[in-house]
Amino acid sequence: MSNSVIGRVVRRAESIITSARLSSLTREVVKEKLTYLTAQKLARLESSASAVVEKKIPGDILEFGVALGGSAILLADFAKKGGRHFHGFDVFGMIPPPTSDKDESDAKSRYETIVSGKSVGIDGDDYYGYRKDLFGDVCKAMAAHGLPVDGKTVTLHQGLFEDTLPHAQIQRVALAHVDCDWYDPVKLCLDYLGARLSPGGMVIIDDYHDYAGCRTATDEFLRSRPDFVLEDGRNAILRRRA
Numbered sequence: 001m002s003n004s005v006i007g008r009v010v011r012r013a014e015s016i017i018t019s020a021r022l023s024s025l026t027r028e029v030v031k032e033k034l035t036y037l038t039a040q041k042l043a044r045l046e047s048s049a050s051a052v053v054e055k056k057i058p059g060d061i062l063e064f065g066v067a068l069g070g071s072a073i074l075l076a077d078f079a080k081k082g083g084r085h086f087h088g089f090d091v092f093g094m095i096p097p098p099t100s101d102k103d104e105s106d107a108k109s110r111y112e113t114i115v116s117g118k119s120v121g122i123d124g125d126d127y128y129g130y131r132k133d134l135f136g137d138v139c140k141a142m143a144a145h146g147l148p149v150d151g152k153t154v155t156l157h158q159g160l161f162e163d164t165l166p167h168a169q170i171q172r173v174a175l176a177h178v179d180c181d182w183y184d185p186v187k188l189c190l191d192y193l194g195a196r197l198s199p200g201g202m203v204i205i206d207d208y209h210d211y212a213g214c215r216t217a218t219d220e221f222l223r224s225r226p227d228f229v230l231e232d233g234r235n236a237i238l239r240r241r242a
């Protein structure tokens with residue numbers, strides 16, 4: 001058996017073992033094809049959310065990049081159990097283009113595939129960015145899991161982050177999931193979170209190992225903020241020192 005085949009078998013086995021350890025809610029959203037995150041990334045998201053709730057780190061739980069709502073459902077459930085507010089931010093439509101010269105060909109070619117209409121969704125589904133009413137679909141999915149978008153426990157902010165964030169009125173953040181691919185939105189989110197994350201709070205960067213622009217924005221942030229430490233893994237975790 002070749003090394004690449006062995007590698008694939010090992011990764012598949014790892015993924016099956018990790019999936020079995022996920023909460024039943026997370027396994028449901030995976031089965032319903034509501035998230036692009038791998039089992040390993042979902043496991044790190046779950047354990048980070050669980051830790052901030054258990055340690056009573058003050059603040060809300062945020063997500064930048066909701067798409068179909070899978071990781072938002074997982075996070076909103078922790079927010080509800082922990083007596084906090086969940087805020088999800090997205091255009092709920094076609095992803096905005098990469099706009100920085102710090103984005104590289106990986107981001108540009110992915111964006112070109114999306115705008116050309118050739119992107120395919122999870123397991124051959126239609127790509128979510130081409131849906132007529134993605135916002136309505138996400139609201140229905142959240143309500144179906146006992147998390148209605150009520151503006152009290154769960155709020156979805158539709159629009160570009162730069163337009164919705166100034167009106168969001170969020171004072172403190174315990175945990176944030178930054179899953180928005182390109183340099184400019186990741187930098188914008190990190191600057192916003194840097195001013196609001198509680199000591200001991202965490203920011204999970206989904207695309208640190210997937211898109212060069214995201215990694216550059218994160219590394220620049222870390223260099224400017226010695227009060228944050230990187231815990232690397234499938235997705236990167238930035239923890240603010242307590």
Ligand SMILES: C[S@@+](CC[C@H](N)C(=O)[O-])C[C@H]1O[C@@H](n2cnc3c(N)ncnc32)[C@H](O)[C@@H]1O
Pocket residue numbers: 034035036037064065066067068069070071072089090091092093094095096159160161162179180181185
């Ligand atoms: C990879 S998807 C999120 C995946 C999702 N968290 C999951 O569980 O599968 C990235 C999302 O970020 C959103 N996004 C990227 N840049 C944005 C911006 N500047 N303003 C608002 N939404 C943005 C896109 O519309 C897209 O839905």
